[in-house]
Amino acid sequence: MERRRFFLRQCAGLALGLWLGVGCVQGPSEAESPLAAPALGQVDTATIDACMVCHSTREMQRGPVLDGLPEWYLAEQLRNFKSGHRGKNPANRAEALMGAAMAKVGTEAQLAALARHFAGRKPQPYIRVVRGNIAIGRAQYATRCASCHGAKGEGKPEIKSPPVNVQEDWFLLDQLRKYANGQRSVHPSDAGGLVMKAALAGLSPGDFQNMVAYIARDLTVTPPLQKVGPPKK
Numbered sequence: 386m387e388r389r390r391f392f393l394r395q396c397a398g399l400a401l402g403l404w405l406g407v408g409c410v411q412g413p414s415e416a417e418s419p420l421a422a423p424a425l426g427q428v429d430t431a432t433i434d435a436c437m438v439c440h441s442t443r444e445m446q447r448g449p450v451l452d453g454l455p456e457w458y459l460a461e462q463l464r465n466f467k468s469g470h471r472g473k474n475p476a477n478r479a480e481a482l483m484g485a486a487m488a489k490v491g492t493e494a495q496l497a498a499l500a501r502h503f504a505g506r507k508p509q510p511y512i513r514v515v516r517g518n519i520a521i522g523r524a525q526y527a528t529r530c531a532s533c534h535g536a537k538g539e540g541k542p543e544i545k546s547p548p549v550n551v552q553e554d555w556f557l558l559d560q561l562r563k564y565a566n567g568q569r570s571v572h573p574s575d576a577g578g579l580v581m582k583a584a585l586a587g588l589s590p591g592d593f594q595n596m597v598a599y600i601a602r603d604l605t606v607t608p609p610l611q612k613v614g615p616p617k618k
């Protein structure tokens with residue numbers, strides 16, 4: 386059912402011309418269609434559906450929602466998974482989940498098309514779950530993070546620094562912990578990861594929480610989703 390609905394959503398998106406570079410139906414008719422994606426590399430819906438098993442809000446055990454991350458950053462991280470800069474650390478089981486998925490991404494063109502696909506989607510609102518001291522977090526963000534991630538968390542592509550204002554708060558916190566405890570950026574040629582790891586020197590897990598609580602409340606581009614309780618009888 387879910388798969389079917391997902392497929393229909395994608396087709397609707399294509400019909401509206403919103404489907405950035407990703408075909409809904411792969412077939413000979415596509416070549417003639419004015420809406421056909423450029424031959425820059427296409428991803429079939431089955432591959433995207435496979436990504437969405439973990440990268441949507443459907444599952445409890447899942448990866449982050451990728452919608453709205455910049456194309457260059459998504460491509461960069463997919464290359465990191467492909468080359469083994471990420472995902473080869475047995476201590477990071479979450480990253481290891483990506484390994485099997487990357488086996489489906491055979492070519493650079495496919496990888497680029499996947500990055501384009503997720504970058505073309507709108508950032509998703511999410512339920513804020515990280516609590517912390519906003520004032521302390523704001524001050525720390527300004528002195529320790531803003532130079533690379535921007536005053537609004539918008540990121541700086543020229544130094545390959547991603548935005549931090551679209552991801553879910555739990556994922557931001559999780560990644561800060563992983564940089565700090567050596568679960569992310571363990572590969573000696575993962576230049577970006579090593580820069581980020583160094584940026585956390587001297588900060589504590591409590592600092593991470595304060596900064597993420599601040600980012601989620603004041604910088605995140607989507608409004609918070611409210612928790613919905615069980616329906617009243």
Ligand code: HEC
Pocket residue numbers: 432433435436437438439440447448449451454459462463477479480482483486487489490499559563569
């Ligand atoms: C079996 C689950 C699973 C599947 C399938 C999967 N992923 Fe992931 N992915 C994850 C998890 C978990 C993480 C977070 C890793 C971590 O916490 O270190 C992740 C991380 C990522 C990241 C890094 C995000 C960031 O901001 O650092 C990207 C990009 C990504 N996945 C893209 C994809 C794409 C594209 C596909 C489909 C080809 C895919 N994933 C399929 C589980 C999965």
Ligand code: HEC
Pocket residue numbers: 526529530531532533534544545546547549552556557558560561570577578579580581584585588596
């Ligand atoms: C010197 C520049 C620099 C500074 C300072 C810096 N970062 Fe980063 N940050 C980066 C780069 C580069 C990356 C991408 C690293 C990679 O490829 O793994 C990154 C990645 C991240 C990520 C992972 C995003 C994702 O989607 O996977 C988070 C979260 C993050 N930074 C938060 C912070 C916070 C909070 C601070 C302040 C304590 C900070 N950064 C300071 C450069 C910086």
